[in-house]
Amino acid sequence: MQDSSLKSYAFRKEREPGWLALEELVTKSESWGVKALSAEEKRQLPGLYRSALSSLSVARSISLDRGLLRYLEVLSARAYFVVYGPQTGFWAAMADFAVYRLPRSVRAAKGAILLSALVMLLGFVAGFGATLSDGEWFYGLVSEQMASDRTPASSRAELYDSIYGFNTDQTDRLKIFMAFLFSNNAQVGMLAFALGFAFGIPVFALLFYNGAILGAFLAIYTNHDLGLDMWAWILVHGSTELLAIILCGGGGFVLGHAVIFPGEDTRLNNLMRRGREASVIVIGAVFMFLVAGLLEAYARQLVVDMTDRFTIAAVMFLIWMTYFIFAGRGKG
Amino acid sequence: MAPGTPQSFTPRGKNIRLIETPEGVPLSVTLADSGERLGAVLIDLLAIVILIVVWSALVLSALQDRQFAEWATVLLILGIFVIHSFYFIFMELRWQGRTLGKRLLGIRVIDRKGGKLTSQAIFARNLMREIELFIPISLLASAQLYDTDQWILVTAGIWIGIFVLLPLFNDDRMRAGDLVGGTLVVEMPKAILLDDILEESPADTEAAFSFGYRFSLEQLSAYGVYELHTLEELLRRKGEAADDTAMAVAQRIQSKINWSEPWDATNPWGFLEDFYAAQRAHLEGRMLMGERKEHKDDERGASP
Known part of the structure; x- marks a missing residue:
């Protein structure tokens, strides 16, 4: 010792x-x-x-x-x-995010995203059909603030003006409206994701309702034979914005699915894996909402012709689809 | 454990979680307690409010002119949105899983599985704040501003209840964001390297037996690791602890090991230090042979 x-x-x-x-x-x-x-x-x-x-x-x-x-x-x-x-730090993380993570996560969640698009389409059809057959439905679906003087009672001239007419005063108001819409939409988008946690049920409701509002608006324009013009007006920014809403809904469904069906992994691990994927989609959608806001405030005021508006809408749609389908397929 | 296999020591406890590092060595972390997390989130909310106020003041003072009124409004709306939605994400990416509040209270976010804390995990855990934190707050605020229906308040109350109390209902204190992000919030550990007690003795190789006490194998087999650690704690407090305590402990040990030789009763510390050194050498030696005697009643490592 x-x-x-x-x-x-x-x-x-x-x-x-x-x-x-x-x-x-x-x-x-x-x-x-x-x-x-x-x-x-x-x-x-x-x-x-x-x-x-x-x-x-x-x-x-x-x-x-x-x-x-x-x-x-x-x-x-x-x-x-x-x-x-x-x-990596904030900026490097953002770059990696844009080039690889976002398109990959979107592709991985394509089923949920299609479901989300379908629910919104159903809402649209319901809102459109209901308002077309009975204008009273419009008031039930659309709040006064959102309608901003566009109602089934509006004359064709008033509705036409809301699509094509503008003056400086209005553009200034529109800038504010755009910023408000962006932050509002983006927040609703994040909410759609987070609500997925409640088994995805509120996501159904949110998407359906958003589709129904859109349908109700289109119905009052269609009644005055301005349906196509309204589509062009909406899709300038809408091809981006509606896509973003659908993506957020898809994120919510991924989360809801993970909560209900654990799959082969434990519930907790599954929730974690899918939740991380889905959150990436939602962050991406927030940036899309920003792009949509800019299109809404500027492109729509500068481009008045219906065909040109449709062209912008189609180009934006093609850009997004190309990005989501083809970007980030390499290494990384 | 089968005799002969080396036993290694890993800390355990109610608030201790082991994370498996990619290197294969489990590390122990302590979960942050609910009070610290609440404190951190309150500090962060305060920071958000301050940022918004500062931003508004900047925008309004830079664009005072009437003609810029619209631009000012746009900047205000966008700024508030960015601050409110990205404060937590930005901070946690920037400061490795710490926001201002977490930093001040010494807690941080880690990956539940012990991997890298990825940006997706940070996105996911903070997007959930929308329903955990911001919606309840705005519901309450609007209830204050307008005459809100009773049932909305009740719904808001239940909502807040579910999310705020969720961390109290699972062992890992995870909120919904932690569940979705796969994260844990843990204490920032702090500890300083204390000198080895043996170091304080003179520097020659016989250092451990500086007071010349000798113990037999049988005497050293009386105690285990637990008692050794208790003795270590006492010796580390040598400066503050009363000599009486040392005396009492020395006498307890002596009666336990049947000490019959003469000793220097004016310096009980000397006896204790020698005993600690001998005891530790003995137990560490046994441990190398695969026998870790946890405490005095542990049969393992008994004298052969």
């Missing part, structure tokens, strides 16, 4: 400088971010982390010095957070 040169003691003496070096790097990047580390320090970090982790592993089996164990436990955890934290 004279052997006083404890293995744990010798072990600590040998490894201690590495731990202290790691602690310094970790403290620095905790307060100032990984970017604050020099190139040399960044190169050292993973190696020091792994050696601290192996020290911890060894210490757990050979050392009974509790102070040391606790220190290593904490140091390894802190280093782990730095090494495995989001490294």
Whole structure:
């Protein structure tokens, strides 16, 4: 029992400088971010982390010095957070997001997105049919604020004016209206995703209702023989905006599906995997809402001709489809 | 555990979770408690309000002229939207899973599986705030402004109840956003490297036995790891703890191990330090042989 040169003691003496070096790097990047580390320090970090982790592993089996164990436990955890934290930063994450993640997630959720489009279409048909047969339905579906003077009682001239007529005063109001619509739509889009958590049921309602409002508006224009003109007016920004709403609904359905049907994985793991995918779609849709808002405020005021409006709508639609179908198929 | 296999020590406890690192070594983290998380979210909400106020003041002072009134409104609406929707996402991406509130309270977001905290996880967990946080708040606000129906308030109450209380109803304190994002919120661990107690003795190799006490194998087999750690805690408090305590502990040990040799009763610390060193050497030696004696009544590592 004279052997006083404890293995744990010798072990600590040998490894201690590495731990202290790691602690310094970790403290620095905790307060100032990984970017604050020099190139040399960044190169050292993973190696020091792994050696601290192996020290911890060894210490757990050979050392009974509790102070040391606790220190290593904490140091390894802190280093782990730095090494495995989001490294990319906001802008790099956004770039990766746009090029790879978004189109891939959309493709992965195409079933839910088609369902979402279908529900909205059903809502549209219902709203359109109901308002066409009985104008009173319009008031039930569309709030006064949203209708902004366009009702079944409006004359053809008033409706025509709302599609083609504008003056400076109105464009200024429209700018505000656009910003309001964008933030409102984007928020509703996020809501559609989050509501998926309640088994997806509110998503059905939200999509159906949005479709019905659209249908109700189109019906009053159709009654005055302005149906095509109204389509052109709406689709300038609508080809982008409706797509974004459908995507958000699709995200909500993915989430709802994951809550109800766990699949082969555990419910929690499944929810996590699908939830992350779906959230990417929704963030993408928020940017689409922004594009839609810009189109609404500018393109629609500058382009008055019906054919030109349809052309813009079709071009936007093609751009989005090409992006979602073909982008990000390579490596990455 | 089968005799002969080395046993390693991993911390356990109600609030401790083990995350499996990609390197294969499990690390222990402590879950953040509900109070800290509530505090963090309140600080963040306050920060959001301040940001909105500052943004509004900037826009309004830069575009005071009447002719810019529309632009000012547009900028206000967009700014408020961006601040409210992206504050949490931006912060957590920027500061590795920490917002201002989390940073101040020393907590952070990690991946539940121990992998990289991805941007998707951050998106997902924060998009859920829309229904967890912002809708209930705006419902309550509008209830204050307008005469809202009673049932809307009740619905809002139930809604808030479900989401706010969700973390209290699962062991991992996950809110809906954590469920969807696959994340956990844990304490930012803090610990400093304490000197090895053996270090404080003189530096030669016989350091551990600096006071010259010798213990027999049988005497060292009386205690286990738990008692050793308790003794370690006491020795680390040598400066503050009363000598009486040391004396009492030394006497307890002596009666337990049937100490019959003379000792220096004026310095109980010396006895304790020697005993700690010898005991630790003994237990660590046994541990290398695959026998970890957890506490004094543990049969493992008994004297042969």
